[in-house]
Amino acid sequence: MALNTFFCVDAHTCGNPVRVVAGGGPRLEGRTMSEYRQDFLQRFDWVRHALMFEPRGHDMMSGSILYKPLREDCDIGWVFIETSGCLPMCGHGTIGTVTVALEQGLVTPRIEGRLSLDVPAGKVDVEYEMNGRFVEKVRLFNIASFLEATDIVIDVPGLGELAVDVSYGGNYYAIIEAQKNYGGLESLSAAEVLHYSPIVRRLMQEKLQPVHPEDPTIGGVSHVMWTGKPQNAKAHGRNAVFYGDRAIDRSPCGTGTSARMAHLAAKGKLKPGDDFVHESIIGSMFEGRVESATSLAGRDAILPSVAGWARVTGLNTIFVDDRDPYAHGFQV
Ligand code: PYC
Numbered sequence: 001m002a003l004n005t006f007f008c009v010d011a012h013t014c015g016n017p018v019r020v021v022a023g024g025g026p027r028l029e030g031r032t033m034s035e036y037r038q039d040f041l042q043r044f045d046w047v048r049h050a051l052m053f054e055p056r057g058h059d060m061m062s063g064s065i066l067y068k069p070l071r072e073d074c075d076i077g078w079v080f081i082e083t084s085g086c087l088p089m090c091g092h093g094t095i096g097t098v099t100v101a102l103e104q105g106l107v108t109p110r111i112e113g114r115l116s117l118d119v120p121a122g123k124v125d126v127e128y129e130m131n132g133r134f135v136e137k138v139r140l141f142n143i144a145s146f147l148e149a150t151d152i153v154i155d156v157p158g159l160g161e162l163a164v165d166v167s168y169g170g171n172y173y174a175i176i177e178a179q180k181n182y183g184g185l186e187s188l189s190a191a192e193v194l195h196y197s198p199i200v201r202r203l204m205q206e207k208l209q210p211v212h213p214e215d216p217t218i219g220g221v222s223h224v225m226w227t228g229k230p231q232n233a234k235a236h237g238r239n240a241v242f243y244g245d246r247a248i249d250r251s252p253c254g255t256g257t258s259a260r261m262a263h264l265a266a267k268g269k270l271k272p273g274d275d276f277v278h279e280s281i282i283g284s285m286f287e288g289r290v291e292s293a294t295s296l297a298g299r300d301a302i303l304p305s306v307a308g309w310a311r312v313t314g315l316n317t318i319f320v321d322d323r324d325p326y327a328h329g330f331q332v
Contacts, residue, residue, distance in 0.1 A: 004320040013310040014284035015250030018096025019063030037120040048081040050320040053329025069118035077118030084244035089121035089170030091254005099135040099310035139307035145169040145258040146301035147266035154203040169258025185228025197224040197242030213297035235279035252278035252286040258304040
């Protein structure tokens, strides 16, 4: 009989949940966080299932497990966990985890106002602003993001033919802009986003299997972004990002915002120095910026940054009792 205990801090970033496992996470093997991610997936994926799915989590649940950094130039490291799997990078998860780590004293920054993070996609630097003991804002400087493919035509039952682009910002996104058979996000209900997105993802996966040029463990179109006109005058764009089996990101999605900025930059619609404020399906906003142009394995890319806020909602000691038939979660 085993009672596994996980010491978690729960938070949300602009509305999307972040469950940070600060104690009780499995001991992993590997020389890099990317290898930790592989080891976690092979040996401990039950932990993700137990903590992310019902009855302890829900469709949108997402989080991280904290580790000592494996890189000397980083302050803290983590592996992302989510209902959809273990992402190489997660923007809302990063903003939430940084907020939790600072507010709960789980990390000691070497330089006030800055942290360097060791995550599976690589080293990610952040800048943060405090107000007393609370973190007000976190800006993450994301990994190189680039446009992968354009105008892939798929035939979606109920919608018709759609031309879809694919862009990378830490995960690969199928990006759908307004066109003949899609009137923009304002033309779809949330239920329709949930209905069409898995179909779009499957059709895109049949047409394209992108692999990251520097890390072959990262690949595949995993997220679907429906773009639309912003409702808030401060925003430049709005999106609904679908992930997992039935999640729509409540935040504007950090890796999605990076992928979208790389997409717009490749089409000449954004340039280094430009801001891009992205609005989510619930109206929360991330402040994106194209920091600079770069190249990655011979491709044009950008270095994006994304800023947002998070709030800690509570401490959560979670028991996973192996007598429980739902110890490893379930989906209805
Ligand atoms: O913020 O990068 C993100 C993200 C990915 C999936 C859900 N949120």
